Amino acid sequence: MKKSAAPLPRVIDGVDRDSVMRMYQRMVTIRSVENKVADSIEEKEIGCPCHLYSGEEAIATGVCANLRNDDWIYSSHRSHGHFIAKGGSLDRLMAEVYCRRTGASAGRGGSMHLSSPDIGFPGSSAIVSGTISLAVGSALAFKTMGTDRVVASFFGDGAADEGVFYESLNLAALYKLPILFVCENNLYSTHLPLSKCLAETRLVKKAEAMGVPGIKIDGNDVIGMFKTARKIVAGMREGKGPRFLECMTYRHRGHVGPHYDIDMGLRSQEELDSWMKKDPIDLLEKKILKFKAAGPEELGRIKDEIAARVKASEKKAKAAPWPSCKSDEAFERACWRESR
């Protein structure tokens, strides 16, 4: 005798179940990659400096779930999460973190410089605030070409320390461009708390002073992120102009590498603990279980499958060839010759 299962809910908190489950998978993938990378740095398998996205998964995931493949996003030094959220290949990400020829940037970029134009990810830059103006320019191009494509520009709160941030917001408002500025406010700019960097810490106020309407939002609530971004993206496609999101969040690990910056005296254990209680993946799991969109076994199975995929990607990356002047002669020579 088979017990008939209760029907799955079609809508969870205003979002369709498929979207919710897809976002769950994306977030778990990001976390799983970052944990794997952290371990491999500890084991000295990875030498390239990595800025991990653990704890901030809901932001990239919630925004990118509303974007089409031909929409573009620009990212920062903390780029793994954005790359995965936009649909980037796990194999190519891992291989790039390992600086291999099969990587997203053929081993020339490393963790901070990922590129995959085929999924609307032109590149990520290590210069703080470095891609915000580029994102504005791409939005300008999309508008000039008469398309309804949009751009999302991801950056941290530290970007607001740079002058180009303000210039870029002004240009976007001035030309009414289809760009969403996504500020991931994780409270720290490298080692400095926000209050040591900015006299006025209300970032939405700054954006609005530049003419870009903004919203402050819980960056750990992926459902909220998704719904807010959905509305904004639809408006941008209709020509409503730029918007600014200040997403409150916390990076679980330190500025760079696998550690937590607590040993360095930069953050407190209490602060970390309080944010761990607001872990975006845990929050989403609770919601999925509450709405009975999936059971604990299914979530466990998803996690195991993803962990296995990440492990396989890493294995492939480690076995992949290194770029070398000899094997990639044509590319290196073309770049070198240009300088003569």
Add this chain to the structure above:
Amino acid sequence: MRKLTYVAALNEALHQLLGGDDSVMLMGQGVTSPWYVGQSCIGLIDRFSEKRVIDTPVSENAVTGAAIGAALAGMRPILVHPRLDFMYYGLDPIANQAANWHYMFGGKLSVPLTIWGIINRGGEQGAQHSQAIHALFAHLPGIKVVMPSTAYDAKGLLRSCVYDGNPVMFIDERWLYHLESDVPERRYSVPIGKGKIRRKGEDVTIVATSYQVHEALAAAEELAGRGIDAEVLDPLTLKPLDEELIVRSVEKTGRLLVVDGGWRSFGAAAEIMARVAENKDIMEIKAPLRRLALPDCPAPASRTLEKNYFKRAEDIVRETVRLVR
């Protein structure tokens, strides 16, 4: 053939480029101002509208980045900085993003961007309205630098820059803008990386950049009267440099004077001399290589000081005579 001033040739090039290709756009300060960047941009806004002719605020950093982003997304922007002094604000996206993008991402995307920067100096404008920083850009891997000296070359090189597919700095001098030369009405390209012999000679090679080509030609006439037959070369492109043209000439003359409108130390003249010095085909050098460039000093305002600061034909004559005698 029809004669045009340098600035009229640039204007014609811009009309033809924007008129022939919807992906070409012009952005920068003053492109719709009553002065139209020295008349070079006249008529463009009426013909192509604000959609592709964008007069930008004084936000050099963001505007330069935006031009790069537009190039990445499929446009072929021409970004004009009417004064190189203000371009330091836009240096970061050029050096960190445009220059690196192609290599850093394994050749995935390139940046088909032309940055037209104008050296605008003299007339007691002082230190911050005078700077010639072409060598600074030429130092960056991934950036090409062209420096036209005639109306003909300006028109043809601008077209080559727009269709090169990489970030190219098109740097010229306001002092060139009223000079005339033969310019065909048709569209044509002058290749990047190829220099020209402006005057043939046997005794000494003078390599001059941008406006200095004209001073060097005047000097060569004066020198001819004194029995010195100077060959004047115009590299047209600073990077990649037409090394072969220069080496072949120095092989013949055995003497080199480089005249550059930038500062002396670590500048374009130094690099050109180094290329000659390290070339093993040149067996006989009759005199030490020399350069004539700006002193390592900010530009003065006062006309009495400007007179000594900027180099003219008479200075080139003096240096050349010293080299040959």
